[in-house]
Amino acid sequence: MQTVPEERVVRRRVGSEDGEEWKKNGGTGGEEWKKNGGTGGEEWKKNGGAGVEEVEKESLMMELTRLVQKMVKESSWWERRGIDCSILAAAFLCLPPAFLLLGSSRLLWFSAGVLLMGVAHAVLTIKGTHLASHGALSESQAWAKFWAVFFIEICGSFSARAGVQGHIKMHHAHTNVIGLGDSSVWKVPFLPRTIYLFVAPLTVPIITPLVALAHLKGHSVALIARTVLMVTLGLYSQYWLLINVSGFQSPLTALLCMLVCRAMFSVPYIHVNIFQHIGLDMFSPTSRPKRIYQMTHGVLNLPRNPVLDWIFGHSLINCHVEHHLFPFLSDNMCLKVKPVVSKYLTEKKLPYQQDSYFSRLNFFFHKYQELMVFAPPITELVGVQ
Template sequence: MESSAPAVPSKPVRKVKVSVEAHDKDIYHYVEGLPKYQELSSQVKRIVAESTYWERFGYGLMEMGCAIPLHFVGLYLCSFESMLPFLVGFFILGSCHCVITSRAGHLAAHNALFESRRANEIARWFVVEVIGWFSDRAAVQIHIGDHHPYTNIIGLGDSATWKAPLIPRYIYMFFAPILLPVLAPLVSLKELKGQVKETASFLFWMTVGFVANVALVMRISGYQTPLNAALFLFAFRAVTALHYVHINIFQHIGLPMYTLKDRPAKLYQMSTGVLNINRNVYLDWIMGHTLVYCHIEHHLFPNLSDCMVLKIRPIVKQFMLSNGLPYHEKPYMERLNYFVDKYEELMVKAPAFTHYVGLQ
């Protein structure tokens, strides 16, 4: 409500909703002056230029590289008849799969996994399509073509694809995500509808990846039939699906939404429409800082690696707060409780949009 807002300063201002619970009450924040994205960008570019290769790519590659040998350890442990080593191996396999597909694939899509663009393209195709069984072409369009440039723009990048209004809250929040490994190829086919060549290519490489993985499971984990091995594959790939879905909805849904006509400048759009999840050692490894702890920084500078967004985080946070801009960050469990409590408003009803007023 207008009465809840502070007095309007005499000089030109921008008025934006900054409450995470924007649907509960109308909270407006008045930003004096107009800080420019270029001001922050110049500081970040200087930090990147002064960083070594290991800071920009090396440390992250070592972290993610651990997932490859650990994957084979997990397969070996799952060959034991004893329950404890099997469960440990099962958890390791699910975690490593997330590192390889979600974390590495996401960075490669932004050319932030390797220094070479070509190396990023090959890695993205391999981990997303061959290993992850999701169309590389569809993934790039959804994430790079829609989500990033149109973050929280209703109908374009508002995360509405994650909503399933017919599913009850507890089923959606705690059980439905385990179907993600099965649904991913189906979503790809839907996105590729009418693209015959791309669909054929996706089905071929997905099949190659599927057969190779089934053979690996049968060889190392000791499964006797391809069917059992395939069921085992889908099962361990669902280990981190809960976290994957939660992260994707926690960081944008419930924050201010805009229409394409009323969208603010990039700095304000990302400041108001993106949220960071507090640090967690496990999530840091399986998903990386760009997807969890430094998601605001990632949306502002999407071509930076996990290590670099972590390095620039203090600069970005200070810049936002010193210029009167919001910097949203919440603990994982707080967001989980919030979404369970407000599921009807956040995940079922159409999102309300924030009308952006002021100079552009």
């Protein structure tokens, strides 16, 4: 069996700086890709090359990058950012009527308020935080940093620094590399499968700010103070509005309403995080393929879903492969380049993995011990040099 040679790990700047790097290089992957021929050419040169077939493999990512870059340049601002910004703005506009409906004494209207609040919160804290962490909401570096703090800390009750560090520098840089970007943060092996898959996710709104505080250890006083202030502002503002606008009489019922609204989409959120990576090919830190092989073998798309696709964003649901190949594209742009990416990968006989939500749920439920309790085996891709 041929083994995969070790690939040089590219250290990239984080957060909004990543977005700036992306923009300076035409919006398709950064200076490192260009210097290395798109998929690790520098490593290939140091090893003396490997013939015509190797040259073809080394150029795959760069060829796909040029196709995507062309589409990005031909797209309007509305397609690149406007549509997603409008969805986030609509979520904000849903908040005033949601607070008013929550003040109704009629069960139907009150339930509508809970649903509206839950949907708006999910859009802001999942779609918003994800786009903000990648700097995909603005071309301005200063605004990108502002939106990261706003969405991740105020709306999402988490540390912007820790969120960007964990998502950009770990998950995206080391996708499906065991111990680095293998989604192991979602593994709780002592929980039985039913509790893990359907009950434990409901505690995410409580756990998230506590984990955020844990991540602040060792950072500057200014960063700690800002994060604590922003998280507190986000939580208290919702509580204050429930008391003073919705008319909740008891602090306990207001807190319970907050928990219900914030946990409404926690179950599918956890499911999506594990369905699209765990159970696919895994790699060791010292044996990983080139980027295009790593992403196509270790990432999976879910089909379009009329609810999750718009609440979570295309890049987290039906365009996850595209998102991992081109992480600084907005949700709408991921959807636009999807036909090009899928066609290209199919033509080059690379995997373009897709599966349904319920198929993955059934898979995880019946293989929970293997996938979530015991570490997945390291997979060496035969024939990938």
